[in-house]
Amino acid sequence: MPKIAITFPDGSSKQFDEGVTGLQIAEGISKGLAREALAVEVNGEVWDLNRKIVMDASLKILKWNDDGGKYAFWHSSAHLMAAAIELLFPGTKFGIGPPIETGFYYDIDLGDHTLTGDDLRKIEEKMVELSAKDDPYVREEKTWEDAVLYFKEKKDPYKIELLEELKGQTITFYHSGDFTDLCYGPHLPSTGRIKAIKLLSVAGAYWRGSEKNKMLQRIYGATFPTKQELDQHIFRLEEAKRRDHRKLGQELELFLLTPKVGGGLPLWLPKGTVIREELETFLRTEQKKRGYLSVVTPHIGNIDLYKTSGHYPYYKDSQFTPVKVEDEEYLLKPMNCPHHFQIYASKPRSYRDLPVRLAEFGTCYRYEQSGELNGLVRVRAFTVDDSHMFVRQDQLKEELIGVIDLIKIVFDTLGFSDFKTRLSFRDPKNKEKYGGEDSLWIQAEKDIKEAADEAKLNYFIGIGEAAFYGPKIDFIVRDVLGRNWQLGTVQVDYVMPERFDLEYTGADGQKHRPVVIHRAPFGSLERFIGVLIEHFAAEFPLWLAPVQAAVLSITDQYFDYATQVFEELKKAGIRVELDDRNEKIGYKIRDWELKKVPYMLVVGEKERAANTISVRQHKKGDLGAMGRDTFLAKILDTIQHKSLTL
RNA sequence: GCUGAAGUAGCUCAGCGGUAGAGCAGCGGUUUCGUAAACCGCAGGUCGUGGGUUCAAAUCCCACCUUCAGCUCCA
Numbered sequence: 001m002p003k004i005a006i007t008f009p010d011g012s013s014k015q016f017d018e019g020v021t022g023l024q025i026a027e028g029i030s031k032g033l034a035r036e037a038l039a040v041e042v043n044g045e046v047w048d049l050n051r052k053i054v055m056d057a058s059l060k061i062l063k064w065n066d067d068g069g070k071y072a073f074w075h076s077s078a079h080l081m082a083a084a085i086e087l088l089f090p091g092t093k094f095g096i097g098p099p100i101e102t103g104f105y106y107d108i109d110l111g112d113h114t115l116t117g118d119d120l121r122k123i124e125e126k127m128v129e130l131s132a133k134d135d136p137y138v139r140e141e142k143t144w145e146d147a148v149l150y151f152k153e154k155k156d157p158y159k160i161e162l163l164e165e166l167k168g169q170t171i172t173f174y175h176s177g178d179f180t181d182l183c184y185g186p187h188l189p190s191t192g193r194i195k196a197i198k199l200l201s202v203a204g205a206y207w208r209g210s211e212k213n214k215m216l217q218r219i220y221g222a223t224f225p226t227k228q229e230l231d232q233h234i235f236r237l238e239e240a241k242r243r244d245h246r247k248l249g250q251e252l253e254l255f256l257l258t259p260k261v262g263g264g265l266p267l268w269l270p271k272g273t274v275i276r277e278e279l280e281t282f283l284r285t286e287q288k289k290r291g292y293l294s295v296v297t298p299h300i301g302n303i304d305l306y307k308t309s310g311h312y313p314y315y316k317d318s319q320f321t322p323v324k325v326e327d328e329e330y331l332l333k334p335m336n337c338p339h340h341f342q343i344y345a346s347k348p349r350s351y352r353d354l355p356v357r358l359a360e361f362g363t364c365y366r367y368e369q370s371g372e373l374n375g376l377v378r379v380r381a382f383t384v385d386d387s388h389m390f391v392r393q394d395q396l397k398e399e400l401i402g403v404i405d406l407i408k409i410v411f412d413t414l415g416f417s418d419f420k421t422r423l424s425f426r427d428p429k430n431k432e433k434y435g436g437e438d439s440l441w442i443q444a445e446k447d448i449k450e451a452a453d454e455a456k457l458n459y460f461i462g463i464g465e466a467a468f469y470g471p472k473i474d475f476i477v478r479d480v481l482g483r484n485w486q487l488g489t490v491q492v493d494y495v496m497p498e499r500f501d502l503e504y505t506g507a508d509g510q511k512h513r514p515v516v517i518h519r520a521p522f523g524s525l526e527r528f529i530g531v532l533i534e535h536f537a538a539e540f541p542l543w544l545a546p547v548q549a550a551v552l553s554i555t556d557q558y559f560d561y562a563t564q565v566f567e568e569l570k571k572a573g574i575r576v577e578l579d580d581r582n583e584k585i586g587y588k589i590r591d592w593e594l595k596k597v598p599y600m601l602v603v604g605e606k607e608r609a610a611n612t613i614s615v616r617q618h619k620k621g622d623l624g625a626m627g628r629d630t631f632l633a634k635i636l637d638t639i640q641h642k643s644l645t646l
Numbered sequence: 647g648c649u650g651a652a653g654u655a656g657c658u659c660a661g662c663g664g665u666a667g668a669g670c671a672g673c674g675g676u677u678u679c680g681u682a683a684a685c686c687g688c689a690g691g692u693c694g695u696g697g698g699u700u701c702a703a704a705u706c707c708c709a710c711c712u713u714c715a716g717c718u719c720c721a
Contacts, residue, residue, distance in 0.1 A: 114649090114650070201715065202649095202650070202715095202716085203649070203715055203716030203717070204648065204649025205649080205716065205718090206648075206649090206718065209717075210718080211648070211719090218649095218716070246714095250657085257713095259711080259713085318719080364721085368720075369647050369648095370712095372647090372718085372720075378720075378721085384721070485721085486720080486721060488721095489721070524721045554679070555679060555680095556678070557678070582677085583679090583683095584677095586680085586683070586684090587682085587683055588681090589681050590682035591683085593682055600681080602680070602681065605680090622680095622681055
């Protein structure tokens, strides 16, 4: 039997018979490993455990904690679900069924039948039944023609459509029990590995993601190797719901969304406005240090501005209908740029003046489809912490790095560590979607990449994610439900300066074009605060907390002293409230705990006599008595440093 | 916009053919209390809107509006 050499992740190497499988190798190492193994990585590719290895290879056994292991687990789970569906609903046509970040889904066409919660339960039960049979997942290679024939006989048009793109290639099928699917794998050794199963929801999804296609039914599910892990997962999902910014925003009176005003048009309540203003002040201060100039522009503008900018054709579907005034048409501004360009162009600029950094918290309006609206994270009126920076080509990279630095400071200050950075480039196959000369795009994408490299950003590249006028660096944060939201953004723009004929006079006395950087560290205050609420579970750091402290008197006999403490803190600039309700102290404490107020200051006989306050910290409990000055100095310090902990 | 689900008091929810219910919040009173809910009372709703079926509709049917989940699209 010929031998092959297998190299392990630790660098060690061992000889095996040719045709050995990953599972056999795992068994050779330990029984426990073989039990936990889900898939195997062979020369960087994820393979089935029982696929034969016929060449020298580097190899890693993948378990639950490896992405590749989870991927195989959920991929196999999708097949198991499809198998169950086929048994319960014969004739179902299958779309695609991939693993996703936290589970898997399968898109299916059931004809006229709409799935109910009851159906989901039945499918789930059937899956458990099939898992108990422990059928192996068997890989089979077929010619393209045989594959098409199979699905023609099975009358599965979606699979045939998928095959169209694989013409001429060797096709792989996977069988488990009586179910067969087109699939490049990899899969678990057998269905019995899937022990804990929960189907979560069913929703519509267009075939191949296009609005023009038929809508299929998509079933989302999650599976785990053990019941404990499933329970934990369900607990996490419920925990996440508790952090939902829409729920917390209502409970804590941060903002209001009411159909009486209109969908996606948030009203900021006094407590939410505190957060908003604190964030604005924070950024304004940082920007001042960096030479930004504040400007203010109106909420509407002549439609010609947007025709010049090119927003009008590109954004047509996402703008509100123009308003007519004395034969002129005005648009609710979908962006701030054209206004800022007019400010730049209002006087001649010298190369010595550049960079010019114009900044505004500018409210923009976009007509989003009703189904897109979502709390504060997707609205129709939002305020961009916008700036347009007019720079010379030779200043561009340095300015970009400066902007990235600012965004990092913003994210750091707020404790956002779990974010992704995407370099959003245009899709070269779809050039008509974008404005401007080819050469400008090549230059802009190069500039962005170099700046990102120099700023040591850990990024990935998103093809087709660019704005129509230029490439971007996007900062993306996940919300509690695992949805990704783009917050901060930096964009390089050679197109707009051209369209608006922006100029500066160079040292050579000639006219030159500036480059524009569009940037917004928060992205929009609405979305940012929405994500922030979930990030902190509305337990904000002291500098952002709408109410920083509440003074609670034990009984009404101590109202005078409580008022004294309250006035003193108020005078020092602390956001403090006085609880002089005729209630027991336990009641008041519970109330302020639920409001997530950082500090409760309890005063009664002892405190009045000693001229102190008893400090209780949110979620932490009684910290004991403290001198009034000591407490004030402590919280002023915490606020000033924007400390994340109390 | 599309597919599906849901709309009952400020909030959370029960009622699912026989003349609207609870808890919390609010208001009035009693209580004067030491670290997560004292007690008594009062008030509060054209049951999302409009049509229909019925002797009778929150409840059944239809349309529309809004919200939620997902898809598509985006800061």
